[in-house]
Amino acid sequence: QKEVEQNSGPLSVPEGAIASLNCTYSDRGSQSFFWYRQYSGKSPELIMFIYSNGDKEDGRFTAQLNKASQYVSLLIRDSQPSDSATYLCAVNVYVDSNYQLIWGAGTKLIIKP
């Protein structure tokens, strides 16, 4: 069973601090890793993707990948109240001759002003 695990939270972070969200996955063959943000009542929105070990930065967001340890993380610097949302981790796997994304259940992030 291919799995993606996330802490459900809620994770409460003061405004201006760094929010750190973590995700572990079971399939060592996975090659692509994605972070989505989902506001309440809205659809998931892609915010970051990472394919290689190490860090990838995009504005206030940094994705970190460690394939040996099978975890991927998302750092949000200078957290804003507008960052309050559920963050979904997704990992691609090869199933039944097709690639699919396996989804974590999400971490609810609350940024406190």
Added chain:
Amino acid sequence: NAGVTQTPKFQVLKTGQSMTLQCAQDMNHNSMYWYRQDPGMGLRLIYYSASEGTTDKGEVPNGYNVSRLNKREFSLRLESAAPSQTSVYFCASSEGGDAQYFGPGTRLTVT
């Protein structure tokens, strides 16, 4: 460039009624997906279509059928709705195993 569109946005059905949820994408993606998301829960894959002309079951296919009408359109049909199918339904598209892009969702209530 609308991305992924879904209709309807909201629907209320009585137990036993049928309906079809429509999805279309204009990103020329080969793969399309139907998910359901229950309150406080993650996404669960119902069916997917890796390419035009193919469909496959996902994690929770019972009670649903799909049609990949053409490369752009992928519909989800509930033949005899049950209260357990009350959920938010999302359609998504992607190019292979790359990032998926989501429609705005359909909020379905079955009474």
